[in-house]
Amino acid sequence: MNNILFSSIFCLLACNPSQNGVEANPEATYRNPVINRSMPDPTVIKADDGYFYLYATEDIRNMPIYRSKDLISWQFMGTVFTDQSRPTFEPNGGLWAPDINLINGKYVLYYSMSVWGGEQTCGIGVATADNPDGPFTDHGKLFRSNEIGVQNSIDPCFVEDNGKKYLFWGSFHGIYAIELSDDGLSLKPGAEKIQVAGTAYEGTYIHKHNGYYYLFASVGTCCEGLNSTYTTVVGRSKNLFGPYLDKQNNPMKDNRHEVLIRKNAKFVGTGHNSEIVQDEKGQDWMLYHAVSVDNPQGRVLMLDRIRWDNDWPLVLGSTPSLEAERPIF
Template sequence: MEKIRKTKGFKVVRLALPLFLVVVMMLTGQSRAIAAFWSLSGDIAVHDPSIIKEGNSWYTFSTGPGLQVLKSDNGTSWYRVPQIFLSEPAWWKTAVPNHKQMDVWAPDIQQYNGKVWLYYSISAFGENRSAIGLASASSIGAGQWKDEGIVLQSTSANNYNAIDPNLVIDAAGNPWMAFGSFWSGLKIVKLDKNTMKPTGNISSIAARPNNNGAIEAPSIIYRGGYYYLFASIDSCCKGVNSTYKMVYGRSTSITGPYVDKNGVNMLNGGGTIFDTGNDRWKGPGGQDVYNGNIIARHAYDATDNGNPKLLISDLLWDSSGWPTY
């Protein structure tokens, strides 16, 4: 993954790292100065991670009972801290009667307008009666999360699935939410700055009409005049038999069209392959791009019964403005 990345999962050593980047990393005390792949330790069991740094602490939010949270004091050694929800808000069961109790999926954690916003999904596997919820706090460290209620809902009457939310801030500082899984693909909708809930129409941004609709987990960032859309395609949640992989495309408009390196529209099944995994790490996906230079995702560990674990890498960019490890 990088210039010598034909291991297809991560590279161990990155050659020819630009001198200025080495210097910056040395000055900031980053021990991974010559390695794009972070060497993690401790409790790294996650699925659908979302990563953030607050002060000197790192946090990873992920799928699991009540929303699972990992913390790190250095970005590489991780330990588990209390989950977000200790009991279910009443609206969960009303919105999604078939969901497994306390089972919360695919969170997205971001800071915006002086608060921390935590989007998450309530659903049942293979169904699109789903809901995206929202919680807020003054800071992660302070806790005291406020239930902001339901953000968006889908039912069998909709040809989309309201899960896998991603808060996106456009070039003008306005909030949007990307979301979606299978059915007619990935969507995006503008949010009200005060409520952080949808206002306006839902736009389609990516789909796989000839591949059973197998695309989900959008993560969008703005960089250098482009919006970059990362997504997961194919099949997750099957341990070492997962065929998950990550793809990307870009657009000059947040609502698309997003095209891959070959100019294929992501609404027509386009998407340049970013990561397909390797002999150890199977089915990487559920990615989250943080700060434009870090990418977190889960993959299934073939050396540990296919258990999903956290992977983090430095996200780099080539001379044409495309992402790479």
């Protein structure tokens, strides 16, 4: 065999290992942020097509939709609404803090609509679609602050438990819950709101694990750039409506909690987490937003693994990772 032919064959095998029956190892780690543009208040769902779909507060007008196979690489898919289909119940209001769910075979997205400082007239609406990338049909408001009697009624979180459907919501004036109709598109007639946590919190997410309900929330200021103090916190309960307690059994109704994610030298304002989702290895992951010290424009999308210690969730170091092992997909 001449040297040129031998070199060509060697290069074919060495430079293209898949041709030799050996697949090249994919990159083992990822770096935060996973979307390096403003993507506040994320919510995520895994659809039947195998993609994760993510929605966020509308720094992209009409509320962005992204999708990903691995929680790391995200593709922009469009927006929930158009200028023509956009909700109108709060004139000049922004679309904030969505919450995506699959209810009775429909993709149901709850959203907040508010103007900054409009704490008496803001409210929560709902839209539906047959597919996670839309088109979404708006069904209008569920309620406004001055109708439900809860100031600053934003930040919805849908929960289905024991065959019943509930909405949790609230922002710095108490976290509340109320029962919904079976289709999730209206309040159940005669339903009464229940307060489940105190006035330090917003951005509620309820997660069930090993017989406990966990109330994740955010405290501090979300939107002051590098001065933002947002911090992700958590309490747990044996019952959906509480009492939610910290590790010393102090109640979240008294604004007591455990810190899950706080700032570090690279990221501040760490809060408003998404749902917890699992990879193929059964590892739990959470998306949230933060302000990047290196590029403090908006609130970028972060990802970190949730571990469990004695039935308490934790993020290593209680701060955002800079580089970490990727989810397994």
